[in-house]
Amino acid sequence: MGRRDRRRVGHFVALGIFAYERGGAASVGVAGLVRLLPAAILAPFAASVGDRFRRERFLFGLTLVGAAALAASAVAASADDKLLVFVFAGFVGIAATLIRPAHQALLPMLARTPRELIASNGATSTVGSIGVLAGPLLTALLVEAGDVRLAFAVGSAAFVVAAAQLARVTVEGRLELVDPAVVGTHDLLVSGWRAITRKPRTRLVVTLIGAQTFVRGCLNVLIVVAAYRILDAGAAAVGYMTAAIGAGGLIGAVYATTLEARKLAAWFGIALVFCGAPIVLMAPRPYLSLTLVLLAVVGAANSVEDVAVVTLMQRIVPDEILTRVLGAVWGLAMGCIALGSIAAPALVDLVGRRAAFVVVGSIPPLLTLLVYRRLVVVP
Numbered sequence: 001m002g003r004r005d006r007r008r009v010g011h012f013v014a015l016g017i018f019a020y021e022r023g024g025a026a027s028v029g030v031a032g033l034v035r036l037l038p039a040a041i042l043a044p045f046a047a048s049v050g051d052r053f054r055r056e057r058f059l060f061g062l063t064l065v066g067a068a069a070l071a072a073s074a075v076a077a078s079a080d081d082k083l084l085v086f087v088f089a090g091f092v093g094i095a096a097t098l099i100r101p102a103h104q105a106l107l108p109m110l111a112r113t114p115r116e117l118i119a120s121n122g123a124t125s126t127v128g129s130i131g132v133l134a135g136p137l138l139t140a141l142l143v144e145a146g147d148v149r150l151a152f153a154v155g156s157a158a159f160v161v162a163a164a165q166l167a168r169v170t171v172e173g174r175l176e177l178v179d180p181a182v183v184g185t186h187d188l189l190v191s192g193w194r195a196i197t198r199k200p201r202t203r204l205v206v207t208l209i210g211a212q213t214f215v216r217g218c219l220n221v222l223i224v225v226a227a228y229r230i231l232d233a234g235a236a237a238v239g240y241m242t243a244a245i246g247a248g249g250l251i252g253a254v255y256a257t258t259l260e261a262r263k264l265a266a267w268f269g270i271a272l273v274f275c276g277a278p279i280v281l282m283a284p285r286p287y288l289s290l291t292l293v294l295l296a297v298v299g300a301a302n303s304v305e306d307v308a309v310v311t312l313m314q315r316i317v318p319d320e321i322l323t324r325v326l327g328a329v330w331g332l333a334m335g336c337i338a339l340g341s342i343a344a345p346a347l348v349d350l351v352g353r354r355a356a357f358v359v360v361g362s363i364p365p366l367l368t369l370l371v372y373r374r375l376v377v378v379p
Helices: 001-045 049-054 053-078 080-111 112-143 146-164 185-197 201-228 235-256 261-281 288-316 319-351 353-375
Strands: none
Touching: 001 080, 001 146, 001 235, 001 319, 049 080, 053 112, 053 146, 053 353, 080 112, 080 185, 080 288, 080 319, 112 235, 112 261, 112 353, 146 235, 185 201, 185 319, 201 235, 201 261, 201 288, 201 319, 235 261, 235 288, 261 288, 261 353, 288 319
């Protein structure tokens, strides 16, 4: 899964650079929207396939879609066709979004105890954080050596390697979880959202996920704005700043493997605070080195938050609908990232570059303080 995370983040960096150089901050926001909005719309429905067929085969197919979309992006970038680059970015976003719930739904079938499940999620987050670190750095080097076309092509090759690895994976003893003759298509499509909306505590957790991912969408754009308009550091700094999130995420993911099952909700809330507070502190500090440290803290908090909330969802959602529920959750997450991507440029225009960091960074801490007492009683 590390290769998938590396290319997903590397693609976002390359796409952001491509968009900014052809249309400024607003174009970066549009790029984020078209990359993530299709995934947000389709993920809750397409994820039902993961509960109807073998999840390892579903993952294999998704990596092939990602490889094809990135290869097509390289061709479109070579032709300097901005529209086609954005269109294929949507397919990359769909593949990347669906990979996550399918993978997370597969893990509980392999773990024997809650401790093993937390450790598995922590290991996944660790490898993913390595990808978040390596992907932007590699993208920055590729952009320096050539341009974004090379980054897209290398990303496609990485997906092909991942597909070759997944082709050999078989989960023994697992048959189809859903009989299409018994469970209708309509039930497959809506059961994920139904399971979320019926339980107040689940709704609370998912709402906080939406808020955190909205902030992440804003940050994707603000990083580009900071690199070009605050730090005057250029395209390579976008990669380095995103890599700092990965470096911090690696530390946070290693720590997350030690979390206690009965305190997951509390750690989720604490991590949310640190997902936002460092962004606030970035506002008055026009120094790249300090910005990298603050982004590393955000990355560490993201990893702890990710492990805590994913394990919570895996424990409270029945396995037979787990892929559909996680598909709905990550569809919502991608939609919120897309909204954040399009909202951030407008916020920069409305309140200014530095104030935008304060507004965006304040969202997770304030929301967490408002609901913390309700959150910590989530089982």
